[in-house]
Amino acid sequence: MWENKTKPLDVTFRDPQKSPLKSLTQKSIRKSRNREVCLFIFCCVLVHFMTHLYTKMSIDIQGTFVSQKINKVRWIPEDYAETKCFLTGSWDDEVNLITVWTFESVNEDEEVEYPRALTKYPVDDDVTQIKFTEKNKIAVSISNGDVKILEISAYDKQTPLKEIFSWKSLHNYGNTKCSATSLDTYEGDIASIGEDGNVNILSGRRGEVNRTIKGADSCSLHSICYLKHTEVITGNIRGHIKIWDLRSEVDKPAASFLLAGDELAATCIINHPTQPHIVLAGSESGSVAIWDLRMNTFPTSLLSAHTGGVTEMQFHPENPQKLLTCAVSGELWDWNMETITKSTKGPDNQLVWMPLQDKNTMMINSLMPSFHQALNSLDCEKGRILCGADNEAVYLIKNLKY
């Protein structure tokens, strides 16, 4: 009686979040002076509603449920064409997968494109980080302590991912397993960190461990970023940030400072694409700290931003004035950093990052209206942002103005 009946849907509420952007209420201004050196300015974050922008080109959000919580999403770069394929890494499931997807329209004439899985690569535990080492090679850290380099076929994305190198239990507590929490890549080199507090520098070309900084931290490390080829910055579960000079023989940090006084984890660290001495760290509390490493120890600004932990930050690859952040509280924000940078030019004609005064406001657009689960990852490519979430969905946001 209930046999196969194909009928068009009479309900047209398919696209979940097509509503326009909301202007969020202004956050309370808190201001506190820390010791005598620096102003910790909890800036007032004004979420700006730029109507004029979106009347022309409205932001389009399209979600696809993929039956796994997504911890990382990455576009697969293309040389001369628009990117169509992307990678996801799942976490917290019985079997976790690294999946390659492609966007395809269901019908020829339809404009909407939905992702279709091309190939799946099972891993033993949560995927904690995916970064490209080369155009078609990815470095993956897994929460059982493994780090792998996988190759995506350049010609046919449907061919299964090929394992190039694998470091079994690179991070460990002796015989017990421990999570490899993150990694970063720099021209074929990989720096991985784990809950054991070690930093491993790997060569992605030769498959060797170049150096291990044992006990780089007595707590678990959670974020890492290459500042230069010879310098990495790490953040631990207490928000303690350390800079390591890889040329130095001793296992001592070149510098170290605290993210904030609240002792919460530094969940992600990035540096500015054109001014590498500018470092941003996202905290578990949802705040974002900005340092100028030429005068470190205290952040130039500490912005109390999201209501939940910052999970990933990215400067827009085409426009470094634009910062994208996503958070456990389910927010995806698009920051306009001009107010911080434009103030003055320094003697070497470089932009100087000004400490934010509480009078200044940041221009922030919220790209994801009312979302109830954690957003774990984002990757931006031109006007399109991919977003992976804990509600087992991947979101594609189109028509981002940059």
Added chain:
Amino acid sequence: MNITTFSNNNVRGDDSSPIIRAKTFNIPEKCFNKGVGCAWRSGNKFSIYPRSQTVSKTPKNDVENKILNIRHEIVLFHPILRKLVNESNGTYLSLQKLVDSSKNNDNHVELLKLSRQYRSIIRVCIENLQEALNDAKDGSDMINLQSYITIFYSVECIWHLCEILYIDKIPGDIVLPYLLEWVRFHFPCHEQTAAQLLEACERGSEDHDDYWDTVIGMVVQGRVDVARALLKLNSLSETNEFKLVDNSLRSMPVYSIYGGISTGEFTVTWKHWQAECRAKVTSRVLASQPKLELIMRLIIGEYSAFESIRSTYTSWFDMLGGYVMFTAPWSRTHELSAAASACAGMGSMPSGSRLDRTLRALLEGDMHQVIHEIQHITDNGWFATHLSDILYHCGKLKVLDKHQNNVTQRLRDSLILEYGTLIMEHKSLWSVGLSYLASCPPEGLCRAHLLLERIPINTHAKAMRVVAEANKYGLLEVGEGVWRVLSGRHSAAGRDGAALSAAVRGGAAGRAGRCAGAALRHYCRTGCLPAPDLLLTAGPALLIDDTLLFLGKYCEFHRMYKNKEFRKAAQLLISLITSKIAPDFFWETLLLDALPLLESDEAMFTADDTYDMMLCLELRAQNFNREKAELLRLALLRNLARTALAEKPEESTQ
């Protein structure tokens, strides 16, 4: 997890005796022959184990003792249905938010939108299942998918009718157009044939096998225009009989709430039209065309005519729309039960299926029965939970118990709690389950607390996420528990730094104190302090416990000493000694640390400090190695000697 497949499942219980809701399973394992024990595990799982273990004297004797973990298979954890679970969770949460934000406002438009959203989620789910079915190769997979599709088709069908009857506010409560739409939407069997015939547009279409069935089907579904167009395709359509029927169909009055005429007025016109049609039937002008006569008898609402075509339909609700249309088109929502029982009574077949009973109960407005029936659908309570929730918020769910107490809220809450608990069992879906439990305070939060504490945590990332979710709902104790356990795990493995940071995070003072104690013991043994990077930057976090504070300050003392800031180091040391927060076993080490400072060229301690130290030493002399104590006494005396003299002149000047 090992899931046993059951060899045998006889369902006991017959109709005469009171129903025994039990199933018997035989487990074909030898070790269970002598008696079986059983223990509950978390959620829906339990373990069974052999009660009398055969103690093997020879190690080679391999009587296999097994422990079987048994769990109820949960349909919703199928990858495709997980999409449904997640997507509907979003809708559920927006529904709760909507209701919270507009307590007394009339928000039925939004509720209707959300109800449609739920239905579209079900539709998408069916589509996905259909796709998977087309790709499936394995036989058992196909059977499973097929049964899921059947389940969710009926779920959607019931939901749609529910939406029409209870969630939507129909203008004037004239339910007929919506009812016809529902019938059309769910039983499109004749529509496709009709479309084909009309597209071909050939005269003489009556040669098609299903021609008359289609025409009558269209009439019964109330699509008079289509029926007329089909009749025009008949090669005899120019005959008088056809023209007569066409004319009758054309002149049928249609009631519209916005038509400007009252119900009474319409009823008169309608009755007049039907009388006319009835006259035509009784005049036997259509005797030569039995099919046309049948159509006329249907449109005058003749019960026997409907009864005669009942066998061509699989269910009575196919005809419900037509029956209402041609007997009482002005019916209101609450008047449908008569039509429903009339339709259900047609034919000899008793309406036995669950869907039948549910729809009957719906049309009769017996919500208690509806919820009761849909709880038996094998979708693990997804449907019952979400439907009863939305009906509850619409104010349409009124359920009374035996004693006529209103138990609506309790019913809704218990369904949500059950569903939330079930979902929380899944490794990945726990946060979804949590959001359901949290929407039912206070019991939901208590359950959530218990379940969250039992989530296995392997990594710090997961711990942070679990704690963040718990904090979102104000379950701060969960965070404390999680970090305390992690701290214990780390300190058992000798990772003092990680243990300390976890303890401090959880705000577990006792735990932090024990960790600090362990670190100090470690120092006594090896002479190196663990985790100096942590201790030197810890700041106010140290204040939660005295031993931890002592450890932090002691670490700072070491840093100063290494940096050759001896005077500051000495001051810190003396304050550590006089504050008396050092653990007993550490006194020896602490006082011996003063030794090099006492012996330095410049006096670091004042006479008063020295007296204090002497007092401490004598009070705790039993903790000390005799030789070391002597050494200390000597050093203290020498220091006293030089400082007492140096300080004397100052005192005398006073």
